[in-house]
Amino acid sequence: MYIRALLASGILALSACGAPTADDIRPLRQNIVFDANEVAQDLSQAIQYRTISSAFDPRASWEEFEGFRAFLARRFPRMHAALDPQDLGDGQLLFTWAGSNEDAQPIVLLAHQDVVPIEPGTEDQWSYPPFDGTIADGFVWGRGTLDMKGHLIALLHAVERHLENGTQPERTIYISLGPDEEVGGAGARRAAQYLADRGQQAWFALDEGGLTVLDSPMTNAPAAMIGVAEKGYMTVTVTARARGGHSSTPPRATAISLLAQAINAIEQDPFEHSLNDGPTRAMLQAMAPEMEGIAGFAAANNGIFGPMIRGQLMEEDAARALIGTTIAPTIIEGGVKDNVLPQEATAHINLRLHPRDTVESALAHLRASVRHLDGITIETDQWASNAPPVADFEGPAWQLIAGAASGQAEPGTPMVPFMVTGATDVRAFADTADNLYRYSPARAVMADVARIHGDDERIAVEDLARMSGFFYTVIAEASAAGE
Numbered sequence: 001m002y003i004r005a006l007l008a009s010g011i012l013a014l015s016a017c018g019a020p021t022a023d024d025i026r027p028l029r030q031n032i033v034f035d036a037n038e039v040a041q042d043l044s045q046a047i048q049y050r051t052i053s054s055a056f057d058p059r060a061s062w063e064e065f066e067g068f069r070a071f072l073a074r075r076f077p078r079m080h081a082a083l084d085p086q087d088l089g090d091g092q093l094l095f096t097w098a099g100s101n102e103d104a105q106p107i108v109l110l111a112h113q114d115v116v117p118i119e120p121g122t123e124d125q126w127s128y129p130p131f132d133g134t135i136a137d138g139f140v141w142g143r144g145t146l147d148m149k150g151h152l153i154a155l156l157h158a159v160e161r162h163l164e165n166g167t168q169p170e171r172t173i174y175i176s177l178g179p180d181e182e183v184g185g186a187g188a189r190r191a192a193q194y195l196a197d198r199g200q201q202a203w204f205a206l207d208e209g210g211l212t213v214l215d216s217p218m219t220n221a222p223a224a225m226i227g228v229a230e231k232g233y234m235t236v237t238v239t240a241r242a243r244g245g246h247s248s249t250p251p252r253a254t255a256i257s258l259l260a261q262a263i264n265a266i267e268q269d270p271f272e273h274s275l276n277d278g279p280t281r282a283m284l285q286a287m288a289p290e291m292e293g294i295a296g297f298a299a300a301n302n303g304i305f306g307p308m309i310r311g312q313l314m315e316e317d318a319a320r321a322l323i324g325t326t327i328a329p330t331i332i333e334g335g336v337k338d339n340v341l342p343q344e345a346t347a348h349i350n351l352r353l354h355p356r357d358t359v360e361s362a363l364a365h366l367r368a369s370v371r372h373l374d375g376i377t378i379e380t381d382q383w384a385s386n387a388p389p390v391a392d393f394e395g396p397a398w399q400l401i402a403g404a405a406s407g408q409a410e411p412g413t414p415m416v417p418f419m420v421t422g423a424t425d426v427r428a429f430a431d432t433a434d435n436l437y438r439y440s441p442a443r444a445v446m447a448d449v450a451r452i453h454g455d456d457e458r459i460a461v462e463d464l465a466r467m468s469g470f471f472y473t474v475i476a477e478a479s480a481a482g483e
């Protein structure tokens with residue numbers, strides 16, 4: 001992919017030797033063995049509940065959700081007995097594992113119960129029926145294995161084992177199981193509000209969003225992709241107004257021509273794109289040792305080679321999105337009849353906000369881009385949201401998450417902080433947790449990642465034990481580190 005193109009760029013005179021390695025992560029691992037087959041059997045059962053969420057009706061598939069929650073209560077009895085299970089409404093479960101030290105910041109571990117539907121007509125493209133939870137060829141197959149009942153079941157196994165072992169955490173540990181992540185995540189917002197109402201500010205919240213990619217496009221090698229940031233979301237309506245009338249005597253610009261000029265002006269005035277203010281510089285640094293020759297050298301020394309790397313990243317759509325706020329005109333409307341001058345024309349432009357920009361600053365930027373044009377207004381809708389704050393990717397919280405991830409990884413796998421392009425439930429905790437992380441140590445080739453929300457979604461049986469081991473370690477390390 002993009003960074004490989006660096007190999008061909010004009011710095012071949014430089015040697016690749018001496019490139020510094022990324023900060024060392026001390027692997028953390030508790031001496032507990034999980035039986036992957038046991039976790040896989042539970043995941044297989046979990047898949048058989050068709051917990052498909054609906055944007056229109058929070059009670060759609062209600063029996064499936066109730067059946068699923070009853071299964072969890074049967075299978076994880078200690079947790080359901082000891083951790084004060086609450087339904088915060090519409091099946092949003094919140095468990096509270098009270099810590100012994102009231103001054104220690106709590107942590108939040110998230111997963112979601114719901115899955116996306118199977119696209120009608122694609123059922124027979126699955127190797128095994130999507131809701132059978134078939135275990136075959138070393139994988140559990142079915143809708144929700146990767147997204148994210150595998151994560152959920154592995155997490156609950158870790159909690160149950162801690163309770164079996166008599167763990168008493170110093171920090172309070174909240175476990176939030178959302179019913180509706182795939183349709184907006186209102187449940188997770190209720191859980192975040194629950195913390196806010198009690199004056200609780202978590203040290204970190206951990207959810208899905210990153211995994212270990214076995215064939216990273218940047219290095220062709222494994223990389224544990226730990227989400228430390230995600231982008232904000234904002235759609236603006238650009239409205240152009242001009243006089244109406246008969247099209248035989250038009251003004252110099254109709255509402256439609258004005259609108260076209262406005263869109264053009266906005267695209268010609270892009271937002272800042274750079275390696276600053278986000279995890280992308282650190283991402284390159286972490287991957288540098290795995291990259292070939294010159295590319296690795298440039299990535300490791302990205303302070304010096306920043307402008308050149310930026311140039312390379314700008315060439316690739318997916319990479320450009322990592323280093324700046326994007327602008328995508330997506331809907332345009334205007335005009336009623338071919339011989340009538342339109343009095344109004346509108347365009348909707350979707351922005352994905354880099355953490356360095358805010359809804360307010362982006363709106364100001366767009367308005368400045370069109371200030372030379374008359375008759376243009378730009379407004380944003382009520383759904384606009386800033387990117388959540390970027391999580392720590394150097395200090396103690398990072399050392400804990402990346403250390404626990406490293407403890408389950410093959411030696412030499414880089415722990416890579418990165419910007420998640422999709423949105424997850426964890427963003428609901430932007431104001432009630434200091435750090436938001438998105439990771440689980442499932443391992444997948446890029447082709448498996450494409451199965452999420454697609455056909456033949458699956459997870460490797462052996463990874464389920466890694467995942468439980470990871471969560472067990474996160475809980476042990478976090479609960480002992482009451483500060």
Ligand SMILES: [Zn+2]
Pocket residue numbers: 112147148181208
């Ligand atoms: Zn998900």
